[in-house]
Amino acid sequence: MDYRNFSMQTPLVNTLSETICRITGAEAVVLGDVIQSLWSGYGVIQRAALCGMQSQCGDADVPVVIKHIDISRARANPRGWASDVSHQRKVRSYQIEKTFYEKFSEQCKQRCQVPKFLAADEIEDEAGWVIVMADLNFQGFDGRKSHVDQQDIHACLFWLANFHATFMGNAATGLWPAGTYWHLETRPDELDAMPEGRLKNSAEMIDRRLNEAMYQSLVHGDAKVANFCFSEGEPDRVAAVDFQYVGRGCGMKDVAYFISSCLSDEAAARQQESLLGFYFEQLQVALAGRNSAIHFPDLECEWRELYPYAWADFCRFLAGWSPGHWKLNSYSEQITQAVLENIDRS
Ligand SMILES: Nc1ncnc2c1ncn2[C@@H]1O[C@H](COP(=O)(O)OP(=O)(O)O)[C@@H](O)[C@H]1O
Ligand SMILES: [Mg+2]
Incomplete structure (x- = not known):
């Protein structure tokens, strides 16, 4: 894994890392490459390694992909937010993706494989949410x-x-x-x-x-x-x-x-x-x-x-x-x- 984008310093990243540790039970998370930014920069999809997850695969780091949506920034968009159909559609789409991973993805077996879902949660202060899933590249x-x-x-x-x-x-x-x-x-x-x-x-x-x-x-x-x-x-x-x-x-x-x-x-x-x-x-x-x-x-x-x-x-x-x-x-x-x-x- 390439840790070039590793940057635990900013408060946002700290909140994100803390949230990820809390919901996955990892002792630490090392953020890796950003795969792409999402929706006008309101989020990222990023590789990461979960450390200290004894129960999952010994004590090896677990490679994951994190989809992180930062709604607080979307809300502040000067183009207007509540009235904007496309913003509302986007927000709902990310909520629905979270629901899919939480409630449906397990039914997708090998023949229609999807990333294994690990955890998802809201980030505090309604700032957005994060989905943590297995990194398919490692499978x-x-x-x-x-x-x-x-x-x-x-x-x-x-x-x-x-x-x-x-x-x-x-x-x-x-x-x-x-x-x-x-x-x-x-x-x-x-x-x-x-x-x-x-x-x-x-x-x-x-x-x-x-x-x-x-x-x-x-x-x-x-x-x-x-x-x-x-x-x-x-x-x-x-x-x-x-x-x-x-x-x-x-x-x-x-x-x-x-x-x-x-x-x-x-x-x-x-x-x-x-x-x-x-x-x-x-x-x-x-x-x-x-x-x-x-x-x-x-x-x-x-x-x-x-x-x-x-x-x-x-x-x-x-x-x-x-x-x-x-x-x-x-x-x-x-x-x-x-x-x-x-x-x-x-
Ligand atoms: N769990 C995963 N494992 C490996 N690669 C992934 C995973 N999730 C997403 N990706 C990669 O990231 C890209 C962007 O993710 P995606 O969910 O499609 O975001 P967007 O909604 O911006 O298109 C995907 O096309 C895929 O290549
Ligand atoms: Mg896509």
């Missing part, structure tokens, strides 16, 4: 990718299928009632900013179709390639991080968004059938392994029908988020047009 998942091959894509779809199977029918208590970071209800400004037209007019209808699906699970909500950690030793498996937008939803939202995050327009069109085929195969196996009573053909039929809706829903967000220069590419445009025609006919 072999030290690869991060921006370009993926077929095996990588399958590994991520395998993770998604197993995650969706694990939480099929879950009520998502304490998580987003509708998962994903682009969910319509949480994006009123982007809806306003959208160019007038059929997609804008149908935004609610598309959202409703997805929300009213009979088969619902938990969706990761931001399942892009950057949030998967790869392992050279186990290339068929990945682990996932970043659960700020986890909530109830149709699994197709994760699948469509994941595909959009790593395949070109042309490749997404060409591989659509084979990738969906692989995903549903894995979903069926995973559900069978859980002795699910679900009639799988009904689930597959419903979710396949909703795959284009999931794309259209994400395209709706993009069109409002970046209205000036974002263009529907031909694959997502075709899919979205087909959905709009479907809605017109119904």
